[in-house]
Amino acid sequence: MKKSWLSRCYVGLVMFFLYVPIIVLIVYSFNENKSRGVWTGFSLKWYRELFHNEIILQSLSNTLIVAVISAILATLLGTAAAIGIFSMGRKARSLAMNITYFPIINPEIVMGVSLMLLFAMCGISLGYLTLIIAHVTFCTPYVILNVMPKLRQMDNHIYEAALDLGCSPMQAFYKVIIPEIMPGILSGLMMSFTYSLDDFIISYFVSSSTSQTLPITIYSMTRRKVSPEINALSAIIFVVVLVILIAVNVYGARQEKQQQKRYL
Amino acid sequence: MKRFVSLVLAAAACFSLLCLPVSADGLDLDESYYSRFRGKDISINVYNWGEYISDGSDDTLDVNAAFEEATGITVNYSTFATNEELYAKLKSGGADFDIVIPSDYMISRMIQEEMLLPLNLENIPALANIDPRYLNADYDPDGAYSVPYTWGTVGIIYNTTMVDEVVDSWEILWDEKYTNNVLMFSNPRDAFGITLKKLGYSLNTTDELELRVAAEELKIQKPIVQAYVMDEIFDKMQGGEAALAPYYAGDALTMMDVNPDLAFATPKEGTNIFYDAMCIPSSCQQKEAAEMYINFMCEAEVAAANIEYIGYSTPNAAAYALLDEETQTNPISYPDEELKENMEAYIALPEETNLLLDTLWTEILTTDDQFLTWMMPVLLVAGCVASVVKIAARKRRRAREMADY
Numbered sequence: 283m284k285k286s287w288l289s290r291c292y293v294g295l296v297m298f299f300l301y302v303p304i305i306v307l308i309v310y311s312f313n314e315n316k317s318r319g320v321w322t323g324f325s326l327k328w329y330r331e332l333f334h335n336e337i338i339l340q341s342l343s344n345t346l347i348v349a350v351i352s353a354i355l356a357t358l359l360g361t362a363a364a365i366g367i368f369s370m371g372r373k374a375r376s377l378a379m380n381i382t383y384f385p386i387i388n389p390e391i392v393m394g395v396s397l398m399l400l401f402a403m404c405g406i407s408l409g410y411l412t413l414i415i416a417h418v419t420f421c422t423p424y425v426i427l428n429v430m431p432k433l434r435q436m437d438n439h440i441y442e443a444a445l446d447l448g449c450s451p452m453q454a455f456y457k458v459i460i461p462e463i464m465p466g467i468l469s470g471l472m473m474s475f476t477y478s479l480d481d482f483i484i485s486y487f488v489s490s491s492t493s494q495t496l497p498i499t500i501y502s503m504t505r506r507k508v509s510p511e512i513n514a515l516s517a518i519i520f521v522v523v524l525v526i527l528i529a530v531n532v533y534g535a536r537q538e539k540q541q542q543k544r545y546l
Numbered sequence: 547m548k549r550f551v552s553l554v555l556a557a558a559a560c561f562s563l564l565c566l567p568v569s570a571d572g573l574d575l576d577e578s579y580y581s582r583f584r585g586k587d588i589s590i591n592v593y594n595w596g597e598y599i600s601d602g603s604d605d606t607l608d609v610n611a612a613f614e615e616a617t618g619i620t621v622n623y624s625t626f627a628t629n630e631e632l633y634a635k636l637k638s639g640g641a642d643f644d645i646v647i648p649s650d651y652m653i654s655r656m657i658q659e660e661m662l663l664p665l666n667l668e669n670i671p672a673l674a675n676i677d678p679r680y681l682n683a684d685y686d687p688d689g690a691y692s693v694p695y696t697w698g699t700v701g702i703i704y705n706t707t708m709v710d711e712v713v714d715s716w717e718i719l720w721d722e723k724y725t726n727n728v729l730m731f732s733n734p735r736d737a738f739g740i741t742l743k744k745l746g747y748s749l750n751t752t753d754e755l756e757l758r759v760a761a762e763e764l765k766i767q768k769p770i771v772q773a774y775v776m777d778e779i780f781d782k783m784q785g786g787e788a789a790l791a792p793y794y795a796g797d798a799l800t801m802m803d804v805n806p807d808l809a810f811a812t813p814k815e816g817t818n819i820f821y822d823a824m825c826i827p828s829s830c831q832q833k834e835a836a837e838m839y840i841n842f843m844c845e846a847e848v849a850a851a852n853i854e855y856i857g858y859s860t861p862n863a864a865a866y867a868l869l870d871e872e873t874q875t876n877p878i879s880y881p882d883e884e885l886k887e888n889m890e891a892y893i894a895l896p897e898e899t900n901l902l903l904d905t906l907w908t909e910i911l912t913t914d915d916q917f918l919t920w921m922m923p924v925l926l927v928a929g930c931v932a933s934v935v936k937i938a939a940r941k942r943r944r945a946r947e948m949a950d951y
Contacts, residue, residue, distance in 0.1 A: 317804045319785035331603040336610065337623060398638055408640040491591030491643055494624040502596035502625035504777050506797070506856075509597060 304520060311513035328514040335511055341499040342515070345479060348410065348495065352417035353475040359418065360425025360474075361467050365459070367426065368433045379430075382423045393420060394487035401488065408490035416488045417478045424477060425470030432466030573612060573847055579671070580616045580842070583835055589620035590644040590835050593632060595822070596625040598647070598696075600848075600855040607851035613842050619835050636661055636827050643827050644836040650685040650821045651735075653692050655894035662691045663826045669837040672844035680861035683821060684893050692823035693840050694861040696796075696853065699819050699881060699889060700736065701812040703779075703798040705805075708789035713811040716744035719790060720763075725770045729782060729791035732774035734907035735892065737764060739818050740792055749818055749890050752899045761906040765913055774911070783808060794820075795878050796858035810878045816888025821861070 314323040332338060367378045385393060397419070401412050436459070444454040460467075482497040489495060500512055592610075602608030610621045626632045629652040635641045636656075648656065656662050667673060673693060680697065682689040704713050708727065711718075719728050719740070731737040739749040741760040751757065772788055780797070782788045784805045793801075798810040824840045826833060842848055849865035859879045860866055866874065873879060895903070 315804050316800070317781065317784045319781040319787075320804055322804075334602055336608070337601060337625065340623075398640060402639050407642055412640075487638075488640075490641060491593060491624045492622045499596070499625060502627045504627050505595050506597040507777055507780055507800070511603075 307513050308517040308520065311510060311517045313510065316507065316510060328510040329518075332511040332514045332518075335509075338496070338499060338509075338511055338515065341494050341496045344410075344493050345496040348413050348417055348485075348493070349475050349478040352414045352421055352478050353471055355414070356418045356421035356474045356478075357425050357467060357471045360422045360470055361429050361463075363422065364426045364429035364433060364463075364466075368430065382426050385420055385423050386427075390420075390481075390483040394484040397484065398487040408488055408493075410493045412488045412490075413485060413493050413495070416484050417474075417481065420481070420484060421474035421477055424473045425467070428470035428473060429463055429466040432463040436462045573607075573616070573845070575616055575845065576671075580838065581618070583838070584618035586618070587620075588618075588832055588835050589622055590832050590839055591622045591624070591642055592839065593624055593626060593635070593641075593643045593646045595647065596627060598625070598822075598856055599623075600851040606855055607848065609843070609848055609852060612848070613839060616842070617835075617838060619838070621839070636829065641827075642829055642831065644830045644832050645824060645839055646827050647695055647822050647824050649892070650683070650823070651892035651894050653823055653825060654685040656825070656827075657686060657691050658894060661828055663828055663830060663833065664690045665693070665826060665840070666833075666837060669834060670841045670844065672841045675844050675846055675849070675862050675864035677861055677863040677866070680821070684891055685821065686823070692825045693844065694821050694823045695843065696856060696858040697819060697821045697861055698858040698879075699795045699812060700740070700792055700817045701795055701798065701810055701878075702790060703783055703793050703801060703808055703810050704790045705783065705786055705788070705807050706809050707786070707807050713790075713809075714814050716740055716792075716813045716815055719792065720744075720767050720770065722770060724789050726772045727789035728767075728770050728772060729779055729788045730767070730771045730774050731792060732776050734903045736792070736818070737774075737907070738903060739892070741767075743813070743815050743817055743890075746815065750893050750895065752896060754902060757899070757902055757906060761910055764910045768910065768913060794858070795881075796856060799857050799876075799878060812877075812881050812885050814885075814888075816890065819886065819889040819891050821891060822858075 310321075311328055312324050312326070313321055314325040314327065363382075367375055367382075370378060394416075397412070397416050398408075401408060406412055440462070441454055441458050444458045445451065449457065480497060481495075482501065485495045486498055486501075489498060496515075500508060503509055503512070600606045600609050602611065610623055613619065614621055626635070629648050632646055632648050633652060633656070636643070636646070653662070670693065676694060680694045683694070686692045702713055702716070702718065704718075709718075709724075718724070719730070731740070738757070738760055741763050742749045742751060742756065745756070745760060745763065747753075747756045747760070773782075775782065779791050779793050780801060783791055783793075783801050786805065786807070795810060795812075798808070802808045802810065824843060826836050826840075830836055843852070844862060846862065846864035846868055849860055849862040850868040853860040853862075853865060853869070860869075
């Protein structure tokens with residue numbers, strides 16, 4: 283099928299708006315001076331300084347620790363919840379699903395403030411713990427919403443067949459249900475990780491002096507000037523994500539090919 | 547797979563090489579004073595502005611690391627962007643900061659609300675380094691709660707290729723010649739401060755009439771203003787996208803480094819002089835260790851390293867003596883005493899004045915955007931009508947379907 287120039291232009295325009303900001307950011311991470319608008323020469327200075335900047339590195343490691351822990355916890359909790367909700371009656375299920383939607387629709391700022399008030403009321407001092415609790419809270423619904431469709435797609439007869447063939451319910455759960463819904467669990471995990479990584483508003487309210495995350499550190503630079511080290515860091519993150527994506531896609535494509543060969 | 551692992555290991559090795567600690571040698575410190583807490587596993591939480599401390603980049607002194615090395619106290623360092631943010635964090639009660647570095651007006655507000663602890667000045671011997679002119683300022687008249695960290699002034703930064711005349715007055719920001727070439731502060735306190743000074747009033751005025759006159763003046767200025775911005779001023783001025791902008795002297799120096807066409811002027815009507823000072827909030831758990839940190843920040847070499855990194859002016863006489871001559875005599879950083887006579891620091895305003903400022907500021911920003919006032923109700927009504935029509939249509943269809951059965 284031949285594509286008209288109009289549709290090509292449209293796709294080009296969309297790509298342009300999506301990627302030009304990132305390209306500009308990466309280009310200016312190699313700029314010699316501190317400006318975001320004036321190019322004075324090529325240099326790797328900001329990359330070198332990034333690895334010396336204790337404040338940025340500390341908040342990056344805080345962000346990663348919180349993201350990994352809360353993504354795993356949210357995935358465990360969300361998967362269990364999804365399976366539970368799935369086996370509820372019709373009325374209870376729709377009620378539970380509506381409650382699930384609530385944190386997603388709820389403005390983040392409301393959630394941030396209410397969590398902060400809750401922690402203050404319970405006398406929990408802000409820190410890693412509160413940050414992780416908050417992140418698990420807003421990530422869990424995304425896991426439920428990712429796992430739910432997989433459960434619906436699953437043929438319930440497979441589970442019954444496993445029982446017929448001598449599996450205990452526990453064995454059937456691990457050997458049949460979990461592998462069937464695995465893609466949903468994985469995408470829930472990835473989504474939780476991403477949302478936790480770039481959350482600003484909620485973290486802003488529940489973090490403390492020892493657990494400042496990267497987005498908050500970047501925001502706090504706005505009084506003076508956002509340092510180009512952040513450009514360098516963003517460029518590194520972009521490249522890492524790109525490499526992972528390409529690797530996953532290549533791996534997936536290769537596996538598909540192998541599978542096709544086997545069938546032939 | 548093996549190759550991948552070795553690649554990762556190689557990358558990690560490079561990373562750790564890059565992270566070699568910068569040593570904090572060359573500091574002449576009183577060992578007996580700073581070793582008091584060694585081995586006691588104490589940590590303090592410091593809350594400072596972003597990019598507001600010498601951090602070891604470009605072979606400068608890494609202040610926090612040097613403090614940890616000298617005292618054995620761990621520093622948990624975090625950063626904020628506005629005074630209001632700091633205030634909210636402290637007020638919410640969940641924060642556990644030992645040292646905060648707010649600006650003048652916020653310090654006076656926090657003193658009023660008893661959010662700060664009085665300092666034990668005996669624990670801060672290096673206070674002797676601070677120039678007495680900067681102690682006991684209006685925001686903390688007894689000097690009991692704060693030790694000044696930096697100060698600076700607000701002035702006009704302008705592009706000499708676009709502005710031919712002598713810049714020495716706030717009037718030029720109202721000059722129609724520069725329509726669409728003027729930038730203006732986007733926070734009400736600074737914007738009103740400039741205008742009040744231009745009109746010859748105090749920038750801490752609580753007189754409603756004076757504030758309303760200033761608001762009218764800002765409305766007159768609005769058609770000339772290209773944008774209301776804060777740190778975007780850096781990019782716009784460096785890139786030559788605007789001719790004139792009010793901004794902080796220290797940041798003007800940074801911009802002039804990048805774009806040599808820029809220049810800075812301190813207006814003759816007077817301006818705002820601001821202080822950022824170190825305080826101990828009432829949430830502090832380790833008061834003596836916190837005072838030790840404040841003392842460390844007052845050491846001549848440390849204060850000089852910080853001021854070289856930040857680019858603002860120092861209240862620390864011993865640190866000033868260590869700066870190079872070019873900086874010492876720079877009229878942008880250290881203006882004449884004569885000019886300083888007209889300068890005023892902000893103090894905390896009463897609640898009703900703050901409210902009035904906010905209302906007037908919103909009024910100024912929305913003067914042209916009149917459509918907003920009727921747009922919202924119209925959209926709301928349209929939305930209601932649409933949903934009523936939709937519900938009615940659905941009901942009618944359902945009734946018809948029922949009838950068909």
